[in-house]
Amino acid sequence: xxxxxxxxxxxxxxxxxxxxxxxxxxxxxxxxxxxxxxxxxxxxxxxxxxxxxxxxxxxxxxxxxxxxxxxxxxxxxxxxxxxxxxxxxxxxxxxxxxxxxxxxxxxxxxxxxxxxxxxxxxxxxxxxxxxxxxxxxxxxxxxxxxxxxxxxxxxxxxxxxxxxxxxxx
Amino acid sequence: xxxxxxxxxxxxxxxxxxxxxxxxxxxxxxxxxxxxxxxxxxxxxxxxxxxxxxxxxxxxxxxxxxxxxxxxxxxxxxxxxxxxxxxxxxxxxxxxxxxxxxxxxxxxxxxxxxxxxxxxxxxxxxxxxxxxxxxxxxxxxxxxxxxxxxxx
Numbered sequence: 655x656x657x658x659x660x661x662x663x664x665x666x667x668x669x670x671x672x673x674x675x676x677x678x679x680x681x682x683x684x685x686x687x688x689x690x691x692x693x694x695x696x697x698x699x700x701x702x703x704x705x706x707x708x709x710x711x712x713x714x715x716x717x718x719x720x721x722x723x724x725x726x727x728x729x730x731x732x733x734x735x736x737x738x739x740x741x742x743x744x745x746x747x748x749x750x751x752x753x754x755x756x757x758x759x760x761x762x763x764x765x766x767x768x769x770x771x772x773x774x775x776x777x778x779x780x781x782x783x784x785x786x787x788x789x790x791x792x793x794x795x796x797x798x799x800x801x802x803x804x805x806x807x808x809x810x811x812x813x814x815x816x817x818x819x820x821x822x823x
Numbered sequence: 824x825x826x827x828x829x830x831x832x833x834x835x836x837x838x839x840x841x842x843x844x845x846x847x848x849x850x851x852x853x854x855x856x857x858x859x860x861x862x863x864x865x866x867x868x869x870x871x872x873x874x875x876x877x878x879x880x881x882x883x884x885x886x887x888x889x890x891x892x893x894x895x896x897x898x899x900x901x902x903x904x905x906x907x908x909x910x911x912x913x914x915x916x917x918x919x920x921x922x923x924x925x926x927x928x929x930x931x932x933x934x935x936x937x938x939x940x941x942x943x944x945x946x947x948x949x950x951x952x953x954x955x956x957x958x959x960x961x962x963x964x965x966x967x968x969x970x971x972x973x974x975x
Contacts, residue, residue, distance in 0.1 A: 661886065664879070664881065664886065667878055667879060668878060668879060668881070669876060669878070670869075670875070670876025670877055670878040671840075671876070671877050671878055673847070673862055673865050673866050673869065673877060674862070675845060675847060675848070675858060675862070676844060676845060677846065677847075677877075678842075678844065678846075679844070689844060693842050693843070693844070696842055697842050699879075700842075703882065704881065704882075704885050705879040705880070705881060706879070706880045706881060706882050706965045707837065707838040707839075707879070707880050707965050707967060708838065708839070708840040708842075708878070708879050708880075709836050709837045709838045709839065709840040709877065709967065710832060710833060710836045710837050710840075710865075710868075710874050710877055710967075711837070711874055711875045711876050711877070711878060711880065712833055712837065712873065712874050712875075712968060712970065713872055713873055713874060713875055714968070716871075716872055716873050717833070717873055717970055717972070718974075719970075724920065724927070734960075735960065735962075738960065738962035739962050741962070742962040742963045742964060745969060747963070748963075748968055749963050750961075750962040750963040751958055751959075751960065751961055751962070751963070752958075752959040752960035752961075752962070753891065753956040753957065753958060753959055754956065754957065754959060756954050756955070756956070758954060759893060759924065759954045759956070762959075764891075768968065770971070794922065796920040796921055796922045796924075796927075797920065797921045798918045798919065798920050798921075799918075799919040799920060799921055799925075800905075800918070800919040801917075801918055801919075802905040802906070802908070802909050802917040802918065802919065802928075803909040803914060803915065803916065803917035803928075804915065804916050804917070804918075805915055
């Protein structure tokens with residue numbers, strides 16, 4: 655089972671691993687944890703899915719992927735899992751979540767597409783619609799415009815108040 | 824300009840970063856370059872803000888609680904309201920989107936109670952209602968993002 659040391663470790667690496675020859679050693683120094691223990695704990699955290707992936711986290715916008723669309727559908731609850739799983743397999747999709755509907759916002763499936771420009775994203779969305787038979791469902795496309803704030807989530811672990819960083823909500 | 828090494832690091836190491844004592848050396852060996860070259864290239868990518876970090880992606884709601892929130896704000900008011908929202912330390916991504924619901928942000932906190940209090944405060948301070956859209960299911964298996972860097 656996980657213990658508080660795992661959460662301390664997650665908190666310590668969320669802003670990024672040191673770019674130094676022995677990053678796990680350096681992380682361990684700050685936590686009073688041996689390098690081998692850091693590696694062993696991270697291996698477990700990855701296996702159980704608390705770390706979804708470990709690697710280079712790119713900044714899409716800076717790399718020329720300036721069009722970002724969030725697409726939402728209203729899918730009958732009975733189909734949402736199956737359709738969500740299919741959508742998430744498209745190579746250009748970067749997130750796919752189910753969320754509850756509200757009286758003012760009757761959509762329950764969300765996906766994100768990052769593309770170099772608006773036309774590419776719309777074409778990819780059209781292809782997705784055909785491949786996953788989505789055209790029968792009510793849908794909205796919301797391209798992003800201004801970015802007011804973006805940074806990793808600063809998390810406070812339940813007990814020791816160590817700041818950490820998290821991905822998307 | 825990106826070098827071939829930059830491009831390889833951007834595209835081929837978004838996942839399965841080596842969990843060994845000298846991970847950058849292992850990457851260097853795979854690419855046939857030196858450890859120093861890998862370290863410098865990654866530092867350059869980070870310093871030029873082309874990568875945010877070498878590190879983990881953690882699924883939402885595993886540590887604490889997170890919430891996607893939407894607000895419909897009249898255009899002339901948007902910057903002011905967005906600034907109020909951004910001032911909350913619990914808010915991370917905060918974007919304008921093209922829709923009547925034009926302000927979208929993610930808030931995170933260690934407990935759902937704290938999160939609810941933050942969103943109540945945001946409603947009070949801005950005078951606009953929030954649509955609270957917590958995660959129910961995450962269908963996405965994150966394998967990284969295939970970048971087309973042919974013109975980069």
